[in-house]
Amino acid sequence: MLNEPKYDFFISYNHKDKGYAEWIAWLLEDAGYSTYIQAWDFTAGNNFILAMQEGATYADKTLALLSESYLSSDFTQPEWAAAFGADPKGTNRKFIPVRIQDIKLDGLLPQIIHIDLVGKDEGEAKRELLKGVQMDRKKPLEAPKFPGKIPAVEKPVEIIPTDWYxxxxxxxxxxxxxxxxxxxxxxxxxxxxxxxxxxxxxxxxxxxxxxxxxxxxxxxxxxxxxxxxxxxxxxxxxxxxxxxxxxxxxxxxxxxxxxxxxxxxxxxxxxxxxxxxxxxxxxxxxxxxxxxxxxxxxxxxxxxxxxxxxxxxxxxxxxxxxxxxxxxxxxxxxxxxxxxxxxxxxxxxxxxxxxxxxxxxHCGFERSLNFDENGNWVEKNSFL
Known part of the structure; x- marks a missing residue:
């Protein structure tokens, strides 16, 4: 058995998503990565379970293509579970989810940063995938442009009912x-x-x-x-x-x-x-x-x-x-x-x-006689 990973990526997918799996595998290999994918690496006479075991064991990372079919399949669940269990903290990024259908992620999956291809055309999806699998730091060569002065958030004004008393x-x-x-x-x-x-x-x-x-x-x-x-x-x-x-x-x-x-x-x-x-x-x-x-x-x-x-x-x-x-x-x-x-x-x-x-x-007067025309209180004659 090999001591080091034989493949960069094991593509874990449901057979209904074969088109996306092959497109992704081709794109990765064209970028210089090695992949292990059922559509290309499983041949007649192979033991399916052992072949899947080889992919999960000897690939550096598992790329899980998330769809309704994938998450409901009895065969794909052990694949991504094994990859997640090998690196539960995500330190080595052993398990990389790729969302290929607009579905809600439940359980542990929402806690893992995933690559999202939903709503993207081919060029956008390609850039998103290659950026997502990149392992090096993404520090730019030039200093980023200053985003601008950070506005102070105005505190919400408390609305006081007029009759609070x-x-x-x-x-x-x-x-x-x-x-x-x-x-x-x-x-x-x-x-x-x-x-x-x-x-x-x-x-x-x-x-x-x-x-x-x-x-x-x-x-x-x-x-x-x-x-x-x-x-x-x-x-x-x-x-x-x-x-x-x-x-x-x-x-x-x-x-x-x-x-x-x-x-x-x-x-x-x-x-x-x-x-x-x-x-x-x-x-x-x-x-x-x-x-x-x-x-x-x-x-x-x-x-x-x-x-x-x-x-x-x-x-x-x-x-x-x-x-x-x-x-x-x-x-x-x-x-x-x-x-x-x-x-x-x-x-x-x-x-x-x-x-x-x-x-x-109440006593028949238009106003208090102690105020002048400008609203100033002015003392009049007192009867005491």
């Missing part, structure tokens, strides 16, 4: 209407201000109490002095009048970073149910700015939704003169349009204009 806000207002406040509070009409970071809605935060504890940035409405405590929701400041048993207002900093300010004092201070519109808007704008600072201090990013709701507000009104209301609010719960603060550069006064205008609309 709505479900949380609706659920929370329903809870407040059911008296599920974060802190005890006196009865009466209530101003509710929510500062809702997008991150608090999208992720489950549990901000440490020591970071939530910012009493100077969490001042309740309508007060100059306040107290604080830790509760199940996070950190809470609250204020009450000396003669009152219950606070008139509180500010809750939830563990997820949402801030809720609830106040009865500014609405209950006037028995005529007149909303002191200058102080009302001025205080809201002032408190929003300090609450935003508290949110920044715990590392929450923009955008932030700012919501104002009025509870038990039926028959309250704003007017240019508290003695002459045009219209009174006819709903128990009034939710003003939500404003979105997208960055620290946004003008809070301007983005809150639609919310305040909507309140005045």
């Amino acid at each position: 709505q479900q949380w806000l609706d659920n929370r207002i329903d809870s407040l209407n059911d008296d599920q406040f974060s802190n005890e509070i006196m009865e009466g009409a209530k101003l509710v201000l929510h500062i809702i970071p997008l991150a608090s809605i999208n992720k489950e935060f549990n901000i440490p109490i020591k970071e939530l504890k910012q009493p100077r940035n969490l001042m309740p409405f309508y007060t100059t002095g306040w107290d604080y405590k830790v509760n199940k929701d996070g950190y809470c400041t609250f204020a009450k009048w000396p003669q009152s048993k219950l606070p008139h207002g509180y500010v809750q900093f939830f563990r997820n970073g949402i801030i809720e300010a609830v106040d009865t004092g500014i609405l209950e201070a006037n028995s005529d149910k007149f909303i002191p519109y200058v102080k009302f808007e001025k205080d809201i704008l002032k408190h929003i700015k300090t609450y935003i600072e508290a949110i920044n201090n715990v590392g929450l990013k923009f955008p932030v939704a700012i919501s104002i709701s009025l509870l038990d507000i039926c028959d309250y009104f704003v007017s240019a003169n508290p003695k002459y209301p045009r219209e009174k609010i006819k709903v128990d719960t009034l939710k003003l349009p939500v404003a979105i603060l997208n960055s620290s550069r946004d003008n809070i006064d301007e983005i809150m204009k639609d919310s305040f205008d909507y309140l005045w609309n």
Whole structure:
């Protein structure tokens, strides 16, 4: 027996693919390779099995012509399996598949780099085959042309639903209407201000109490002095009048970073149910700015939704003169349009204009009288 391979290639094929097998064998021998192929090397009187064994044993590489007929044949499967088993890692390229039919490769075959002749004309198929069996490195003699500047891939822009805050806000207002406040509070009409970071809605935060504890940035409405405590929701400041048993207002900093300010004092201070519109808007704008600072201090990013709701507000009104209301609010719960603060550069006064205008609309006015024609907030006469 020979100690060295006698043939460069053993052409393993199904008899239905004889045409491709002979074409490939001829092309390889014309290029200087030696082949062993059933159509040319098996003669009358040969033992077929032994002849196949000779091809598989004494060829340096097995070229398997892959087609439906080849993969379903009982005779060809041992041929390619033996070649694959002799070099399972493909280090010596003992087994080289050649796809000659547009079929899906299953099992181990997709893991092996193959020569693909599907869809190629004769010239293309010839070049593909000779390139595929080439054993030397394919380094070009000349330096390749620079392909060009590599473009940076733009990160996909996250699409944020316009009403991302709505479900949380609706659920929370329903809870407040059911008296599920974060802190005890006196009865009466209530101003509710929510500062809702997008991150608090999208992720489950549990901000440490020591970071939530910012009493100077969490001042309740309508007060100059306040107290604080830790509760199940996070950190809470609250204020009450000396003669009152219950606070008139509180500010809750939830563990997820949402801030809720609830106040009865500014609405209950006037028995005529007149909303002191200058102080009302001025205080809201002032408190929003300090609450935003508290949110920044715990590392929450923009955008932030700012919501104002009025509870038990039926028959309250704003007017240019508290003695002459045009219209009174006819709903128990009034939710003003939500404003979105997208960055620290946004003008809070301007983005809150639609919310305040909507309140005045309920009372028969085209817009808030605290804004000039250019949309700038300008303090008018206060009735307090």
